[in-house]
Amino acid sequence: MKAAVYRGPHDIKIEEVPEPEVSGRKVLVKFKAGSICGTDMHLYRGEWKWMKKGLIIGHDAWGVREDTGERVVMVPIVNCGHCYYCLRGLPTYCVRGKFYGLTRDGFFAENKAMLPRSLIPIPSNVSDEEAAIVEPVALALRVLDYLKPNVGDWVTILGQGPIGLLMTQIAQLKGCRVIAVDLEDYRLELSQKYGADSVINAQKEDAVKTVRKLTKRGSDFVIEAAGTTRTVEQTPYLVRKAGKVALVGESKGYLNLEDADEALFFTIYISPVEYPSAVELIARKLVDVKGLITHRFKLAEFEKALQTVDTLSEKPLKVIITQ
Numbered sequence: 001m002k003a004a005v006y007r008g009p010h011d012i013k014i015e016e017v018p019e020p021e022v023s024g025r026k027v028l029v030k031f032k033a034g035s036i037c038g039t040d041m042h043l044y045r046g047e048w049k050w051m052k053k054g055l056i057i058g059h060d061a062w063g064v065r066e067d068t069g070e071r072v073v074m075v076p077i078v079n080c081g082h083c084y085y086c087l088r089g090l091p092t093y094c095v096r097g098k099f100y101g102l103t104r105d106g107f108f109a110e111n112k113a114m115l116p117r118s119l120i121p122i123p124s125n126v127s128d129e130e131a132a133i134v135e136p137v138a139l140a141l142r143v144l145d146y147l148k149p150n151v152g153d154w155v156t157i158l159g160q161g162p163i164g165l166l167m168t169q170i171a172q173l174k175g176c177r178v179i180a181v182d183l184e185d186y187r188l189e190l191s192q193k194y195g196a197d198s199v200i201n202a203q204k205e206d207a208v209k210t211v212r213k214l215t216k217r218g219s220d221f222v223i224e225a226a227g228t229t230r231t232v233e234q235t236p237y238l239v240r241k242a243g244k245v246a247l248v249g250e251s252k253g254y255l256n257l258e259d260a261d262e263a264l265f266f267t268i269y270i271s272p273v274e275y276p277s278a279v280e281l282i283a284r285k286l287v288d289v290k291g292l293i294t295h296r297f298k299l300a301e302f303e304k305a306l307q308t309v310d311t312l313s314e315k316p317l318k319v320i321i322t323q
């Protein structure tokens with residue numbers, strides 16, 4: 001079968017690989033569609049050199065179960081259920097956990113053997129393309145769940161790429177006032193479409209000054225989704241005292257906490273917990289993932305898809321891969 005194999009930085013190609021072994025309780029899932037995520041791009045750009053060469057990448061995808069014919073979203077993290085972290089509701093850190101597309105072969109392959117408990121059925125009113133973008137919705141739900149905002153609270157979101165735009169949508173659903181920050185106007189136009197109360201183009205305006213002016217005392221919550229050390233380092237100046245900061249895009253950078261008294265900072269990149277809720281929100285049209293799709297490629301054109309995500313002039317947001 002064909003699969004997208006990681007061979008090294010800027011070296012991810014479609015190769016012929018052996019079929020997966022369907023053993024024990026596993027079932028075969030035939031790949032239908034998926035999307036490229038920031039994590040895949042970290043690998044492509046050679047930013048995560050610890051990645052094992054020869055692994056199949058991809059962790060946001062769906063397919064059809066060969067045994068039942070059902071459309072299913074594949075959850076990329078498998079946890080044991082009884083280790084220290086699992087018992088504390090933190091399956092992402094399971095000591096026996098597997099992370100498809102990062103520590104185990106991922107989903108950009110024609111076939112994948114999966115445990116039925118890692119498969120979420122897709123309702124008929126979720127389209128084939130929509131079902132390809134579930135992981136960032138699940139992450140956005142988890143982040144907002146950690147922040148626990150009240151109606152009317154200020155949430156400043158740095159970066160309005162696919163993840164930032166989904167944070168904007170879900171913060172709106174929670175009744176927050178959203179300040180969306182990005183460097184690109186085409187992204188900020190979408191933030192406005194998704195209901196952001198204020199947008200800041202940080203190329204033209206001082207984001208810290210504007211946020212402090214709008215919120216009076218600093219933002220109740222700050223989400224870093226731009227993925228740069230510069231934006232990470234900005235967060236202590238944006239958050240109010242005893243506010244909360246979620247670092248979603250990047251965690252490196254120096255945090256000067258001089259004026260961020262009692263503020264809480266945490267990192268988070270993925271969550272397998274909210275997958276069923278994410279699919280349900282898409283089905284109920286409460287979250288729009290379709291509007292984030294800018295490009296579509298076939299699995300065979302995988303390299304071209306990666307290059308497109310890396311070309312700013314293409315104005316990429318979500319790039320979809322189909323069989």
Ligand SMILES: [Zn+2]
Nearest residue numbers: 037038039135
């Ligand atoms: Zn991802």
Ligand SMILES: [Zn+2]
Nearest residue numbers: 080083086094
């Ligand atoms: Zn565990």
